[in-house]
Amino acid sequence: MKIEWLRQSDGASLIVFFNGWGMDATPLRPLTVDAHDVVVCSEYCHPFGGIEEIERIVVRYERRLLICWSMGVYFGQICFQSNPLVFDTTIAVNGTLTPIDDDNGIPVQTFQATLANLNTQSREKFYRRMCRPGGDFPLFTQNKPRRSIASQHSELAFIDEAATASAGGPGDSIYMNIVIAEGDLVIPAANQHRFWGRQATKTIQGPHFPFYSWQSWEGLVAGLSS
Secondary structure (H helix, E strand, O other), rough: OOOEEEOOOOOOOEEEOOOOOOOOOEEEEOOOOOOOOOEEEEEEOOOOOOOOHHHHHHHOOOOOEEEEHHHHHHHHHHHHHHHHOOEEEEEEEEEEOOOOOOOOOOOHHHHHHHHHOOOOOHHHHHHHHHHOOOOOHHHHOOOOOOHHHHHHHHHHHHHHHHHHHOOOOOOOOOEEEEEEEEEOOOOOOOHHHHHHOOOOEEEEEOOOOOOOHHHEHHHHHHHHOO
């Protein structure tokens, strides 16, 4: 797991952001930040490491917020399920704890087709589906992840392996707030609603990657948790 700082100071408040598949911190750089330090976790791979490092970072702060997006919802759960109370707030955005599932995640056939056919053209198509058509995609294009096809394919294969191994589910959810974008074309909103069931959810308008709806991390936190 790769750990990148977007802002590191002597502040009292930390946002830990668990990224989606194929990402790094680059697409998040357009968001300004004033009141928090921000650290981004990405590039989940075998062996799955970095848990102890991120735990050492978290405990140095007085106020701690966890935001997990897409596949990051699953991996954030894995990292912190033994100690969820380390965070004051935990937010899941456009993800579930069964990430590859016909009813509760990405449909199996869609995931396997992506794994089998990943190339520069299919990756570009995925980015377009991930963003708001004609709205957020140009800004995302200017801030694309700096990842190779090979590294993204390796990560996708690891996600397949990890999700299959935990098919029974990774335990009780650590998330206090669940956010679902109705325009999600990657993990269907209906599947997300089905997975979270009776747990209270916040519905927003937007695509799978909804973060350009806000200009700052402070605005994002307020928008996701209100």
